[in-house]
Amino acid sequence: MTTEKRDYYEVLRVERSASIEEIKLSYKKLARTYHPDVAENKADAEIHFREINEAYSVLSDHDKRAHYDRFGHAPPSGGGFGGFGGSPFGDMFDLGDIFESVFGMGGMRGGPNRPQRGQDIKETLQLTLEQVFTGTERELTVNTYQDCSTCNGTRSKPGTKPTACGQCGGAGQVKAVTRTPFGQVIRTAPCVACSGQGQTITDPCEDCKGAGHVFRKKRVNVKVPPGVDSGNYIRMSGLGDAGTNGGPPGDLFVVLEVKGHEVYQREGDDLFLEKAVTFTDAALGTEVEIPTLEGPTRIKIPAGMQSHTTFKVRGKGLPSARTRARGDLHARVIVMVPTHLNEKQKQLLKEYAGAGSQEAQGSNGRSWFGRIMDAILG
Ligand SMILES: [Zn+2]
Numbered sequence: 001m002t003t004e005k006r007d008y009y010e011v012l013r014v015e016r017s018a019s020i021e022e023i024k025l026s027y028k029k030l031a032r033t034y035h036p037d038v039a040e041n042k043a044d045a046e047i048h049f050r051e052i053n054e055a056y057s058v059l060s061d062h063d064k065r066a067h068y069d070r071f072g073h074a075p076p077s078g079g080g081f082g083g084f085g086g087s088p089f090g091d092m093f094d095l096g097d098i099f100e101s102v103f104g105m106g107g108m109r110g111g112p113n114r115p116q117r118g119q120d121i122k123e124t125l126q127l128t129l130e131q132v133f134t135g136t137e138r139e140l141t142v143n144t145y146q147d148c149s150t151c152n153g154t155r156s157k158p159g160t161k162p163t164a165c166g167q168c169g170g171a172g173q174v175k176a177v178t179r180t181p182f183g184q185v186i187r188t189a190p191c192v193a194c195s196g197q198g199q200t201i202t203d204p205c206e207d208c209k210g211a212g213h214v215f216r217k218k219r220v221n222v223k224v225p226p227g228v229d230s231g232n233y234i235r236m237s238g239l240g241d242a243g244t245n246g247g248p249p250g251d252l253f254v255v256l257e258v259k260g261h262e263v264y265q266r267e268g269d270d271l272f273l274e275k276a277v278t279f280t281d282a283a284l285g286t287e288v289e290i291p292t293l294e295g296p297t298r299i300k301i302p303a304g305m306q307s308h309t310t311f312k313v314r315g316k317g318l319p320s321a322r323t324r325a326r327g328d329l330h331a332r333v334i335v336m337v338p339t340h341l342n343e344k345q346k347q348l349l350k351e352y353a354g355a356g357s358q359e360a361q362g363s364n365g366r367s368w369f370g371r372i373m374d375a376i377l378g
């Protein structure tokens, strides 16, 4: 919860000079991350999602963006922007409630200048299965908002001071008198003109355009232990956005995403793969090589093996993230039926089919069967 509306550029994690394409791209990325349908922390995501949409509705509109660049969150004189200024809601509404419901502000508890913790940042890190197996160290470039070093976050041009807001006399709050069927209600609400700050920046800092913070890319080294899975995250304390008014920085959450693998499928710490063998190998039995994450190993195919039989290779799965104990590797062996047979092979298979099972398995069936196999195997 913030008592002050965040800077729209900060919300969308773009620079003030960002093109409309950059804004759109960043908006899409953030909307995906914070969409309440996919996010883990629904309540938190909903607040973010609303904030992102509001920022995008302004920054994607040329006129609204130009106005925002000049005046920030203050409504244009004459009202209309976001419905504030004048009393578009009539006398029946309590101004405090309108602010709470529209801005999501819990009033101005603690005053506008109280220290605020910086925002948490969420970054996604993609990993291959091989990296999950060994653990890895990766460098991430993270976009964070840091205090502007020119004005130290004060938003005013060095050497100048903000003046008291003319609208609220520096209180940051205004008294709103409303008539209701139950009588007159007097409530205080944050001053719209100064966003509850009580001050007007008359000479904004040129480097941050009066925002008090600047957008900066930061390189972060992330150590990923072995055995992690998609959806796991690594919390890096203090590596999020800078706090305001001396508040602590937010945290960086690195959300892990394990990419699919062309050979293995993963289920927990176990790995699954499919291995194709010829039907002659399945019938006669053999030994085949299968890959593991540590190099190839061999498994024995017994004679007369049926297709889709699964063999377990103990301890050749992934290490558990908690105990480091290894999962198993499961090899599902698929029997392939040849699609192209030459005339000799066809003839022998027809003989085999005609001979019937009794003869095929009889005392001299073995050598006869072997001739078919030789022919098929070439
Ligand atoms: Zn500055």
Ligand SMILES: [Zn+2]
Pocket: 165, 166, 167, 168, 169, 170, 171, 172, 173, 191, 192, 193, 194, 195, 196, 197, 198, 199
């Ligand atoms: Zn004011």
